[in-house]
Amino acid sequence: MALDDKGTMYYFRGDYVWLGFQGPARRINETWQGLMGPIDAAVRNHNQEHPLKHQRIYLFKGSKVWSYFEGNLVAGFPRLISQEFPGIPDHLNAAVECHKGECRQDSILFFKDDKVYVYSPQEDPALKQKTWTNLGPCTAAVRWMEKYYCFNGINFTRFDPVTGERLSPRPLDTRDYFVRCPGRGHADAARQNTTHMSILNRCSNRPFEAFSSDDKSRTYAFRSGWYFRLDSRKDGWHAWPLNHTWRTLEGVVDAAFSYRNHMYFIQGSQVIIYSTDQIYIPVAAYPKPIQEEWEVPGVTAVDAAFTCPHSSDLYLIRGNRMFLVDLNTRKQSGAARTIIHSEVDSAMCNVHGLYIFHGPSYYHYRDVKELLAATEAPTAENIASYFLDC
Structure with missing residues (x-):
């Protein structure tokens, strides 16, 4: 999952992507030039100190990363993840942006197995590795309305992006909050x-x-x-x-x-x-x-x-x-x-x-x-x- 520079939420699964909270699926390569699904992770970058990278969406697959802005592939991409984000491993599970004030600096949280990599180019060192055992595995992650969500299958929990603390008392069903399904959801x-x-x-x-x-x-x-x-x-x-x-x-x-x-x-x-x-x-x-x-x-x-x-x-x-x-x-x-x-x-x-x-x-x-x-x-x-x- 990820938001693009216009605020559209994208849901990725296999070779397909869904735009917004409802609507038909499209093949990933119909929306994202030069990229075939499935992908490992997606994130919209937030870095106001680097305008050329601010609001870009990054899509990760294997050892490579694709970057898009206003729907167009950015020149020079795809690149190796290790070139664009030094120290970040390949074959990621999830990624999510973290804004300054919610994290110490504008950052990206990368999830791989039981590790979390906090990438913040404004800090020294730029990369910190953490283990958040209480959160559990994240197959996708997203920041929405100043809150952070970790998804595992159809369920999700809200978490603190600094400590990894689970903020949801129990896992919630994505179909009641993030996608519109007939007969479900708080507004049904x-x-x-x-x-x-x-x-x-x-x-x-x-x-x-x-x-x-x-x-x-x-x-x-x-x-x-x-x-x-x-x-x-x-x-x-x-x-x-x-x-x-x-x-x-x-x-x-x-x-x-x-x-x-x-x-x-x-x-x-x-x-x-x-x-x-x-x-x-x-x-x-x-x-x-x-x-x-x-x-x-x-x-x-x-x-x-x-x-x-x-x-x-x-x-x-x-x-x-x-x-x-x-x-x-x-x-x-x-x-x-x-x-x-x-x-x-x-x-x-x-x-x-x-x-x-x-x-x-x-x-x-x-x-x-x-x-x-x-x-x-x-x-x-x-x-x-x-x-x-x-």
């Missing part, structure tokens, strides 16, 4: 009617109830108990149920925002908070009513909420009224202000400015001051086209 019931199909289809122009970006620039769009990651398009597009990332969180999210490594969700009159360390952890004693969390007279529900980077100012929108809350004191600051938008589904502020969302459209402002000073709305732009690559 939702696919049974047209309404739920439009929820899971990012390009349906169905409105989103909330948008948010956290302190690590992870950006989310929320719709009817599901979410899309907007910053991980290189990992492909996929709708996830809320509790996949935020344990115990279910239902419609009315508003979401981030502040000091915490993610806030507003559902109806309630506020729920998760700390954002390595994983999202529910903060004890929540949910709490909005009125208990912040002193904003008369506000028991909101249409949107947002903070801007490096600011303790929280803005709550209800109808065409916007309230400012100081998150240090948790009290309202100044009187409510009127904005030109009478209906708002969501709002998000990041380094690129302030976005107001309504229906299938968004409106972009440089900052809060421009919004408050506006006497007419800027040109409406399409959410699906700009944010979701539709």
